[in-house]
Amino acid sequence: MAVPQLHRFTLDNGLRVVLAPDGTAPVVGVSVHYDVGFRSEPEGRTGFAHLFEHLMFQGSESLEKLAHFRYVQSSGGIFNGSTHPDYTDYFEVLPSSALERALFLEADRMRAPKLTKENLANQIDVVKEEIRLNVLNRPYGGFPWILLPPVLYSTFPNAHNGYGDFTDLEQATLDDCAAFFDTYYAPANAVLTVAGDIEVDRTRELVEKHFGDVPARPKPHRPSFAEPRPNEELRGSHTDPHAPLPALAVGYRMPDPVNELDGYLAHLVLAGLLTDGDGSRLQQRLVHREPLVTDVNAGAGLFGPFEARDPDTFSITAIHAPDVAPDRVLGALDEELDALATTPPDERELAKVTARWSANLHGDHDRLVSRTLAFGSLELLHGDAALADGLADRIAGVTADQVAEAAKGLRPDSRAVLVVEPDQGDAK
Amino acid sequence: MTSATHRDAERIGRTPLGPRQVPPLGEQRPPAELSHTDTVLGNGLRVLAVRKPTVPMVELRLSIPFAGDDPSHPATAEVLAETILTGTKRRDRIAIDTELALIGGDLGTVVDPEHLSVSGSALASGLPTLLDVLADVLTEAVHTDGEVRREADRIVERLAVARTQPRVIAREALQRRRYGDHPYTREVPRPEDVAAVTPDAVRLLHADAVLPGGSTLVLVGDIDPDAVIGEVEQALGSWRGDGEAKRLAELPDLTPGDLLLVGRAGAVQSQLRLSAQAVPRTDPRYPALQLANLTFGGYFSSRLVENIREDKGYTYGAHSGFEFTGQKATLQVEADTASEVTAAALLETRYELGRLGLVPPTDADVEAVRQYAIGSLLISSSSQTGLASQLAALTDVGLGVEWLTAHPDRLARVTTEDVAQAALEFFAPSRFTGVVVGDAEVLAPQLLALGDVTVEGAS
Numbered sequence: 001m002a003v004p005q006l007h008r009f010t011l012d013n014g015l016r017v018v019l020a021p022d023g024t025a026p027v028v029g030v031s032v033h034y035d036v037g038f039r040s041e042p043e044g045r046t047g048f049a050h051l052f053e054h055l056m057f058q059g060s061e062s063l064e065k066l067a068h069f070r071y072v073q074s075s076g077g078i079f080n081g082s083t084h085p086d087y088t089d090y091f092e093v094l095p096s097s098a099l100e101r102a103l104f105l106e107a108d109r110m111r112a113p114k115l116t117k118e119n120l121a122n123q124i125d126v127v128k129e130e131i132r133l134n135v136l137n138r139p140y141g142g143f144p145w146i147l148l149p150p151v152l153y154s155t156f157p158n159a160h161n162g163y164g165d166f167t168d169l170e171q172a173t174l175d176d177c178a179a180f181f182d183t184y185y186a187p188a189n190a191v192l193t194v195a196g197d198i199e200v201d202r203t204r205e206l207v208e209k210h211f212g213d214v215p216a217r218p219k220p221h222r223p224s225f226a227e228p229r230p231n232e233e234l235r236g237s238h239t240d241p242h243a244p245l246p247a248l249a250v251g252y253r254m255p256d257p258v259n260e261l262d263g264y265l266a267h268l269v270l271a272g273l274l275t276d277g278d279g280s281r282l283q284q285r286l287v288h289r290e291p292l293v294t295d296v297n298a299g300a301g302l303f304g305p306f307e308a309r310d311p312d313t314f315s316i317t318a319i320h321a322p323d324v325a326p327d328r329v330l331g332a333l334d335e336e337l338d339a340l341a342t343t344p345p346d347e348r349e350l351a352k353v354t355a356r357w358s359a360n361l362h363g364d365h366d367r368l369v370s371r372t373l374a375f376g377s378l379e380l381l382h383g384d385a386a387l388a389d390g391l392a393d394r395i396a397g398v399t400a401d402q403v404a405e406a407a408k409g410l411r412p413d414s415r416a417v418l419v420v421e422p423d424q425g426d427a428k
Numbered sequence: 429m430t431s432a433t434h435r436d437a438e439r440i441g442r443t444p445l446g447p448r449q450v451p452p453l454g455e456q457r458p459p460a461e462l463s464h465t466d467t468v469l470g471n472g473l474r475v476l477a478v479r480k481p482t483v484p485m486v487e488l489r490l491s492i493p494f495a496g497d498d499p500s501h502p503a504t505a506e507v508l509a510e511t512i513l514t515g516t517k518r519r520d521r522i523a524i525d526t527e528l529a530l531i532g533g534d535l536g537t538v539v540d541p542e543h544l545s546v547s548g549s550a551l552a553s554g555l556p557t558l559l560d561v562l563a564d565v566l567t568e569a570v571h572t573d574g575e576v577r578r579e580a581d582r583i584v585e586r587l588a589v590a591r592t593q594p595r596v597i598a599r600e601a602l603q604r605r606r607y608g609d610h611p612y613t614r615e616v617p618r619p620e621d622v623a624a625v626t627p628d629a630v631r632l633l634h635a636d637a638v639l640p641g642g643s644t645l646v647l648v649g650d651i652d653p654d655a656v657i658g659e660v661e662q663a664l665g666s667w668r669g670d671g672e673a674k675r676l677a678e679l680p681d682l683t684p685g686d687l688l689l690v691g692r693a694g695a696v697q698s699q700l701r702l703s704a705q706a707v708p709r710t711d712p713r714y715p716a717l718q719l720a721n722l723t724f725g726g727y728f729s730s731r732l733v734e735n736i737r738e739d740k741g742y743t744y745g746a747h748s749g750f751e752f753t754g755q756k757a758t759l760q761v762e763a764d765t766a767s768e769v770t771a772a773a774l775l776e777t778r779y780e781l782g783r784l785g786l787v788p789p790t791d792a793d794v795e796a797v798r799q800y801a802i803g804s805l806l807i808s809s810s811s812q813t814g815l816a817s818q819l820a821a822l823t824d825v826g827l828g829v830e831w832l833t834a835h836p837d838r839l840a841r842v843t844t845e846d847v848a849q850a851a852l853e854f855f856a857p858s859r860f861t862g863v864v865v866g867d868a869e870v871l872a873p874q875l876l877a878l879g880d881v882t883v884e885g886a887s
Contacts, residue, residue: 024460025459025809025810026457026458026459026806060441061441061442061443061448062447062448062449062450065738066729066734066738069728069729070796073727073729073799074729074795074797074799074800075453075799075803076799076802076803076806076807077803077804077807093807094803094807095456095802095807096454096456096457097453097454097455098453098454099454100451100454101450101451101452101453104450104451108448112440112441112442112443114441115440121741122738122740122741123741124741125740125741125742126737126738126743126744127744129697129741129742129744130744132696132744132766133697133744133745133764136696136697137594137695137696137697137764138593138594139589139593140589175436175437177437178434178436179434181434181440182434182435182440183434197457241694242592243589244591245585245588245589276529277525277534278513278514278521278522278524278525279521279525279526280525284522287582288521291578291581294589295586319589352526352529352530355529355530355531355532356529356532356533358551359531359532359533359534359550360532362483362484362485362532363483363485363812363813365483366483367811368807
């Protein structure tokens, strides 16, 4: 497979653009990443960034409510959006005949979205249903992405619930929406990505045509969300009315994903060594040999890697039998981390993890939607869309000593432990 | 919110130029032809290999018909699926995982009342190893006593977790409502049956039922379809067995009836699940029914989503779609709604079912769903995983690449009248049955007032 040649440029209004031509199938992906996520929400407005994502689909000066969906789908396309700690993305994948239409639709809502009281009230209801579906009515809802941050972090931006509290959502006003849009949805605060079956010069012209007259607004100042690492073990617990078995999540701080990328990647390799596949260290020990847990997973980022700036979270989660005390699981985990810290993994064990990572990255890039989104988020967070094609090599270059170093950093006295307990009174 | 000098919402929604015209669609380039080989090996295994060199990977899907009438079958089959990758005469569990990992590979198994399915992928250069491991587990899996015991314990724990998921509870209730105690309803085995599974029973089931005859293998990726058949023959030629893999007995057609209200005390949200008989892909009416379904609830711009989500805010997601089982098919309509609006959401859902037949889609509506159906097929076929999964579903009912590549033409020929007829015939509210799962105390008064609802356990 040829690595696509990337074309990057910036419009006069500050919009950054990435074009990634690839003619293997007659389809195109278009995404816009805005540099705002739930870490930027003010106190009293938890869940606002995600609620606002919903509102961006609700009409504009040129399009009535529902028209955006209809135009994408009646062009043969699919669409969605998602809100992360540090960004919000919007995307569509369509037959390549719909390229100009897709650019129009994204430019149109960047220029003049129609924000109305009716749509705000309606989408508050829809978001509450989304939260009931994914959190309140489901076992292990919000585990660990909503429940772990308040144990590991102490400042509001890092610790609060990104889905939001119902009371905060209900108090959101139209004026909040207008202020949020004008501040964060400026072209200079966004990256447009177009990938797939495109012709570069013509696409560039179309981008100029549709986005060129979106008025410039200042790029907002992004404060640092840094906070000190914990200097003791922090503990929290949560009672889950639906969960049949106890669970635990362990959260650690990671190297800065942007400025200490190799250290960050060493943590990804470490996660693979710990829990990827039957031969991994924690699967072998905790699931098969002892066995203490039903399932165990480790990973970087609470939605996956490469979706946040510093600070980012390394987490290990497990569901276990009621007669297994959380400290037994933690003890075994600490022993395995100590073993890796003192005796670095051998070449074969590293090769297993890096081959699987390489295959996973190929698999991601084979889906145009994931490839488009990877270019966009890496350009936004790292200033380097081309990293998408270099990650497999960078991961393969992680050394055994770097993995040992990563394991050494995951200390019991600098982590968060969240315990989820079933509600004995109502386990059904 | 931060910017003190921001514009108000009204000004944000206005530009000096005013509203603009949406650009028309351009010319569409057709997809490349799919170079493929579709053949049956000497042992009875059908192999479909397709070249799709978008990334240096290969996707694998093996589907073995795996029905069983014995009440203990679902539990034994579940344990078999979980232990098949835990060791062979040549490799133990860790050796299997290590060999797969070194080729960037994965294999996973899942069993349902119809099939035992193995799916996996690897770097294309690792295909010989992937096939070798696959052949090894199919022919030489040992299902040791220890692995059977441990996996059975894990399954019991997982079942406890699964059975608290609202969607699993709703699915079980719907299956009982639709098919009584037909073997098709046994999707999730009972924990006590799993606990009683013996290693001998697992090994016996493997010898009797893991058979190449009637099974299908799909390979999609950076491969040469002709050459790969030889590789498959060499790797899997020794997989033999008497007779054909066992297909599920044909399902009865659905009997329309009341929705059954199934209680889940304390639930803050309810699951609405409605179902009606449909037709399979090979039926001449299928393309029109596919478009009628999209119009009703099969995509976001559908009547149901626009009504109960975008207009009324009753739900985060509502959806209707097909379930294909053997040579039959059904329609499912699903929505999850807050308890206090569940009855209202059911009323609107029934209203839209009736309206689809009585106020059928216009030419413009049909054109929209037609483009969506063709475009989304194009998008999902553009990745190795999407294409492999589509082809696995088709080969299982005897279809193949030809059906897939001809489908856009089939959709293009559907007329608005065809869609109207399918809508009236298949979406009539009188054809449906189903369940509502939720807090019965809150739901019952309104649902019973609405009618055509029965409370579970009430006589």
